[in-house]
Amino acid sequence: MKIAYFDCFSGISGDMILGALIDAGLSVDVLAKELKKINLHPTEYEIEVTKTQKVFMQGTHFNVIEKKTKETADFSHHTHNNHTKHIEVQANLSRYARHLSDIFEIIDNSVLSEKIKNSAKNIFLKLAKAESMIHNIDINEIHFHELSGIDTIIDIIGTLVGLEVFGIEKVYSSPIPVGSGFVKAAHGIMPVPAPATIQLLENVPIYSNGIEDEVTTPTGAAIISTICENFGSVPPMKLLKVGYGAGQKNFTIPNLLRVMIGESIDNLTSKKRLVIETSIDDMNPQIYEYLMQKLFNVGVLDVFFTPIFMKKQRPATLITVLTEPHKENLIAEIIFKETTSIGYRKYFIEKVELEREIYNVNTPWGPVRVKKSNFADFYNFVPEYDDCKKIAQENNIPLKFVIKEVEKIISTNM
Numbered sequence: 001m002k003i004a005y006f007d008c009f010s011g012i013s014g015d016m017i018l019g020a021l022i023d024a025g026l027s028v029d030v031l032a033k034e035l036k037k038i039n040l041h042p043t044e045y046e047i048e049v050t051k052t053q054k055v056f057m058q059g060t061h062f063n064v065i066e067k068k069t070k071e072t073a074d075f076s077h078h079t080h081n082n083h084t085k086h087i088e089v090q091a092n093l094s095r096y097a098r099h100l101s102d103i104f105e106i107i108d109n110s111v112l113s114e115k116i117k118n119s120a121k122n123i124f125l126k127l128a129k130a131e132s133m134i135h136n137i138d139i140n141e142i143h144f145h146e147l148s149g150i151d152t153i154i155d156i157i158g159t160l161v162g163l164e165v166f167g168i169e170k171v172y173s174s175p176i177p178v179g180s181g182f183v184k185a186a187h188g189i190m191p192v193p194a195p196a197t198i199q200l201l202e203n204v205p206i207y208s209n210g211i212e213d214e215v216t217t218p219t220g221a222a223i224i225s226t227i228c229e230n231f232g233s234v235p236p237m238k239l240l241k242v243g244y245g246a247g248q249k250n251f252t253i254p255n256l257l258r259v260m261i262g263e264s265i266d267n268l269t270s271k272k273r274l275v276i277e278t279s280i281d282d283m284n285p286q287i288y289e290y291l292m293q294k295l296f297n298v299g300v301l302d303v304f305f306t307p308i309f310m311k312k313q314r315p316a317t318l319i320t321v322l323t324e325p326h327k328e329n330l331i332a333e334i335i336f337k338e339t340t341s342i343g344y345r346k347y348f349i350e351k352v353e354l355e356r357e358i359y360n361v362n363t364p365w366g367p368v369r370v371k372k373s374n375f376a377d378f379y380n381f382v383p384e385y386d387d388c389k390k391i392a393q394e395n396n397i398p399l400k401f402v403i404k405e406v407e408k409i410i411s412t413n414m
Contacts, residue, residue, distance in 0.1 A: 001170065005234050006224060009177070009253070009256075010215060010254060010256055012216050013219060014151070015064070017155070017159045017220065018031075018062040019244070019246055020259040022060050022243070023059060023060035024166075031158060035154060037112050040150065045065060047062070048062075048063040048064075054255045055250075060245060061245075061248075066151065103124050104124070107120050123223055126200065126222050130196045131218075134199060155223070159227075170229045172231075172232070173224050173228045173231050176207075176221070176224065178216050179209070179213050179216065193216060194214065194217075197214075200225050201216075211252075230270065232350050236270075239260055239261075242261075271353070272348060274346060275349055276335070277321070279341075288305055291319070294338060299324075299327065301322045354375055356372065357371075365391040365395060381407075388402045
């Protein structure tokens with residue numbers, strides 16, 4: 001399976017994504033040919049691709065140049081001279097101030113693949129929702145740079161075209177740096193990250209890379225938060241291509257976005273998980289069984305207890321919970337209500353696991369679920385414990401006998 005990993009050590013924007021894909025081998029001619037499938041007038045824009053140096057590293061800079069008519073250019077300096085001319089230029093400008101429905105119409109009227117059309121509309125919808133929430137404007141009334149700019153349309157659709165040309169099936173990314181400080185925007189002086197950007201990065205791991213500037217744009221945030229499968233370290237892959245997309249600004253570090261394209265190694269997947277731990281030395285041990293069951297009931301991935309010695313050599317129990325990050329508050333409530341703990345530690349990990357498949361095998365006692373996983377050409381088949389346990393109890397036979405017989409049935413069906 002072909003995958004792509006975006007290493008966002010200096011941030012991410014729409015033009016940086018396309019620059020990185022081109023640097024990795026995406027043909028500019030192929031990209032331009034695909035972009036012609038969009039219902040935009042050919043005189044509205046042109047593409048500029050250049051090699052550039054960022055500190056000590058080289059990358060590809062992708063730029064969309066919006067073209068304006070002579071009347072549009074004159075309008076910015078002479079709007080007060082002629083009322084009729086003002087009306088004419090406003091009509092000419094209207095194509096640059098599109099609403100969400102206008103962009104959806106452009107996408108629907110294109111001859112792009114259905115996959116690209118659906119993904120593009122999802123990205124624009126996400127971008128529009130964020131701006132709508134920030135500015136308290138109805139989503140259908142928004143017409144501003146993030147939605148109406150031709151460069152944004154090209155960046156978003158061009159990215160999806162590039163991924164399709166490469167045959168990318170899954171996209172992964174590093175955590176996203178968001179910068180700091182303040183920037184001047186169309187709405188005035190704004191904090192970094194911009195409100196729309198931080199809204200778009202909800203549920204995405206972010207951090208500051210020490211740059212006092214905007215390093216991640218709303219368009220970049222909208223694209224990566226929509227198409228990315230998982231944010232974390234580089235997934236196992238056979239590396240095929242590497243590309244660097246250059247940003248417009250210059251920082252003390254190379255302002256580049258790195259994309260790594262490769263073949264996924266077997267079926268290993270890496271997922272971001274949260275570990276919560278607390279140490280207890282003053283609780284009735286009978287409560288632990290109840291606590292474990294209650295945690296499993298809310299869908300945690302794992303719970304285990306470890307005997308430890310605390311200060312002054314007091315024997316204690318370390319409670320460890322492995323869970324998805326969004327369940328932290330729920331777990332915290334259970335720990336504080338059901339135990340004597342007054343605090344816990346937490347840290348994030350990358351959990352690497354094999355893909356698995358559940359199927360049924362027929363036995364003399366009825367169907368039993370089997371968990372199948374594989375790595376390369378090695379397969380594991382594990383009978384479902386609860387099913388075997390139920391058979392043993394209902395038939396008054398040893399559990400180990402049931403498991404052994406089910407394993408024999410599995411081996412004969414392989």
